Amino acid sequence: MTRLLLVRHGQASFGAENYDALSPLGHEQALVLGRSLAARGIKPALVIRGTMRRHEETLSGILEGLGSPVPLVQDPGWNEFDFQHVVEIHRPSYRDRAAMMGELALSDRPDRAFQQVFDAATLRWSSGRFDAEYAESFTAFRTRVAAALSEITTSLTDHRDILAVSSGGPIAMAASLITAGPDFPAALWASFNRVTVNTGVTKILSGRSGLSLSTFNEHTHVESDQRLLTYR
Template sequence: MGRLLLVRHGQASFGADDYDELSGLGGEQARVLGESFARRGIRPDLVLCGSLRRHAGTVRGILDGLSLEGLSLDGPGDPAIPVTADPGWDEFDFQHVVEIHQPRYRDRAYLAAELARSDEPGRAFQEIFEAATGRWCSGENDAEYAESFPAFRERIAGALERAGDLLRQHRDIVAVTSGGPIALAVAMLTAGPKGDPATVAAMWAALNRVAVNTGVTKLVSGRRGLWMSTYNEHTHLESAPRLLTYR
């Protein structure tokens, strides 16, 4: 019985010019997770990750915490744990989704100024994000997006299928990805192959809202395919509350 551990990346640089880089705290979260894996005797046979820099940075932090060398994402090597990039695990382009919802937010300075006027910028952005993604996954405006929500579903279903195939060769796989793909994978597995699209979208929105940076979701491979064992587990962060972040 194989295990697929889906790991949300460490904290990215929200509010900075380049969101895709891990923050210093995000790198620490990843190392702490790797150390937790080492204490628990978890040594993956393979690491998958999306193609984003925050994914690669999280992989490096986890491997550092495990005190093992992984394959450089920039070239070949002889790794203790091989690492393979799979763009199927990339996050959806949330900035594009927000900008389609509110075209004035194409001006990043305008958005930053609007958030700065709020007493709680993080909460204010979350409200914008939820309104924008609600429109995106409603099914009523698919043609307006570079990647519609049904296309996102299809992409994540493909990534899950490839990971399931790899579990025939590897007992334990870690896949470093983002909150959106993890929430959608769980929503689809929970709803089943005949799950109503509106139900899947609602489940996805609820699950994505509570995703923790470096939270771990465990999927188990059995005779009937993949099923969810745990979602968003983050006990490795609980000893230091400052490490617990959602964005």
């Protein structure tokens, strides 16, 4: 039986000019995960990543922690959906980053305030009732991730273990597709996506009966230091 380890990227730079760059903590999370995998004797035969900067920087830290190079494939199918665009369609005032940060700063918990807006925005997006308003509809996103997952499934016939670095949205989508099929309820995706931890690891097994979800969002490598446990 072969394994696919889907890894969410390390903490990005929320609120900064370039969100896509990892924060210093994000770099540390990636390195810690790589060392944890090495200590457990896990060495993937192939690594795959999305084409975003946070994917590249996360994989770099993981490989440093593993201590050995691994063949690499890039696949934009594992890129995150444009959550900023989805939020801005729901809340047009957030097209002005300064205005967004100013509004969030009025809350005692800006992270929770943003999460509420994010949840409402993705609920609207995933409903399928407003597809024409989005550059990438939820249906198109599902199709994209399904194709990327199918491509990896083919690669698993030649490589026993594959590690792929992606984002919370695509990983939640892959988990939804595997557990409930292509017609899964959008609420299932949302429930997976809401709890993904930075550098959390989702293990998918590939056998004669196809793909099965073994573990979702495993993150024991960051639980010993609460400073490393982040969701955004």
